[in-house]
Amino acid sequence: MRLPLLFATLTCLGLSPSVLADDVQVAVAANFTAPMQDIAQAFEQDTGHRVVAAFGSTGQLYAQISHGAPFEVFLAADDTTPARVESDGLAVAGSRFTYATGALALWSADARLISDGEQLLRTGDFQHLAIANPKTAPYGLAATQVMQALNLTDALTPKLVEGQSIGQTYQFVASGNAALGFVALSQVARDGEITSGSAWQVPTALYEPIHQDAVLLSKGANNAAATALLDYLKGERAAAIISRYGYGH
Amino acid sequence: MSLPLDSNDLAAIWLTLKLASLTTLVLLLLGTPLAWWLAHTRSRLKGPISAVIALPLVLPPTVLGFYLLVALGPNGPIGALTAQLGLGTLAFSFSGLVIGSVCYSLPFVVQPIQNAFEAIGKRPLEVAATLGASPLDRFFTVALPLARPGIITASVLGFAHTLGEFGVVLMIGGNIAEQTRVVSVQIFNHVEAMDYASAHWLSGGVLVCSFLILLLLNRRGHWRVMPGSGQ
Numbered sequence: 001m002r003l004p005l006l007f008a009t010l011t012c013l014g015l016s017p018s019v020l021a022d023d024v025q026v027a028v029a030a031n032f033t034a035p036m037q038d039i040a041q042a043f044e045q046d047t048g049h050r051v052v053a054a055f056g057s058t059g060q061l062y063a064q065i066s067h068g069a070p071f072e073v074f075l076a077a078d079d080t081t082p083a084r085v086e087s088d089g090l091a092v093a094g095s096r097f098t099y100a101t102g103a104l105a106l107w108s109a110d111a112r113l114i115s116d117g118e119q120l121l122r123t124g125d126f127q128h129l130a131i132a133n134p135k136t137a138p139y140g141l142a143a144t145q146v147m148q149a150l151n152l153t154d155a156l157t158p159k160l161v162e163g164q165s166i167g168q169t170y171q172f173v174a175s176g177n178a179a180l181g182f183v184a185l186s187q188v189a190r191d192g193e194i195t196s197g198s199a200w201q202v203p204t205a206l207y208e209p210i211h212q213d214a215v216l217l218s219k220g221a222n223n224a225a226a227t228a229l230l231d232y233l234k235g236e237r238a239a240a241i242i243s244r245y246g247y248g249h
Numbered sequence: 250m251s252l253p254l255d256s257n258d259l260a261a262i263w264l265t266l267k268l269a270s271l272t273t274l275v276l277l278l279l280g281t282p283l284a285w286w287l288a289h290t291r292s293r294l295k296g297p298i299s300a301v302i303a304l305p306l307v308l309p310p311t312v313l314g315f316y317l318l319v320a321l322g323p324n325g326p327i328g329a330l331t332a333q334l335g336l337g338t339l340a341f342s343f344s345g346l347v348i349g350s351v352c353y354s355l356p357f358v359v360q361p362i363q364n365a366f367e368a369i370g371k372r373p374l375e376v377a378a379t380l381g382a383s384p385l386d387r388f389f390t391v392a393l394p395l396a397r398p399g400i401i402t403a404s405v406l407g408f409a410h411t412l413g414e415f416g417v418v419l420m421i422g423g424n425i426a427e428q429t430r431v432v433s434v435q436i437f438n439h440v441e442a443m444d445y446a447s448a449h450w451l452s453g454g455v456l457v458c459s460f461l462i463l464l465l466l467n468r469r470g471h472w473r474v475m476p477g478s479g480q
Contacts, residue, residue, distance in 0.1 A: 127338075128341060161341045176322040
């Protein structure tokens, strides 16, 4: 009689009913912050495991992982860093896969500024164009590919300001210090609608696909929650969340 | 073995030295009268103003950088003003970095000078007054020379502190080579790009440089750094 009561109480308190529940420590690229929070919530509901996420730039997270940070799963903003982690012997071989494909948007906080993004870039009628650092941020690299494809690199270079991450780039534009900038579509769109300001979704033909890869780190090799999270990322519920934020899956 | 610093690294070093020198100069010009006023005023504003000046000592640089970015933007008070004056907005420019650094290093310059002025006491100034020296004369020929050790300490601390500044310049800089990319940001770039060798060279340089500056400051005479603690 007492045991079911205890069980019910625990469930009411929001404690996990599963006796097999584990914590999983995940390092997540900053551009995936919002979708990851949603996915973590759904994952916790569905499996009873708990996600402990750390958000940062891919380079910073790599530095932490290579210096012994206790992460078990790594969701990067590119596909080269997880490959590097694997060749460093810090990840489980063969566990890498693309969990999301990033899309690029030209965005302005001014709702009237961007009607034809390509035309606006060609006229160059603005003082600053914000991009993420192309050496360290995949979205910055994609932005330089777009400028190359449009043959505008020389014209736009003097106007460029670089954010260290796609988050800082967004901040430059949101504060109005840069009239427009290349950001991740996931930062400015929900369910296919631009949430504020104006934007141009850059045609994917103008830049290399931004494959964001996940990998199981050696520290998580024996953690059931870590493998469960990676499986969950491949599943339908996660896919729905990921595409809601404007990523390809 | 040649130095593995490329032209971008050297530009960042040069820019940092320029920024630290100019910031120190601006701070000495602004900070000295301010310190003089704080050392002598009985105004009720002394408390709040001292607290505002000391804020950068306790605030995370990201807070300062964030608010500066907002204030310098076209919708912010400073940005609206500079735009109206035809200067455009100041984020992503060297002038913007100087403004940020002045805010950030303010207490490191004002406090030592204020301490030095307070340590002089009223006596030498009263004596000079009885000998017929005007207030301006008293300030330049009596107070300033007596406060020299404090002013030197202030200059060195202001310079060294600006040299090592990261959060503010990162937030409002825009990472433009030769304009806003200072050494601390360049180090961050190298680390993010996983080029740890270059990061080591630049970081080591800043470390040694900062150590030597502080060593020099102490060797000038420990008793001078803390006015009133010796003689």
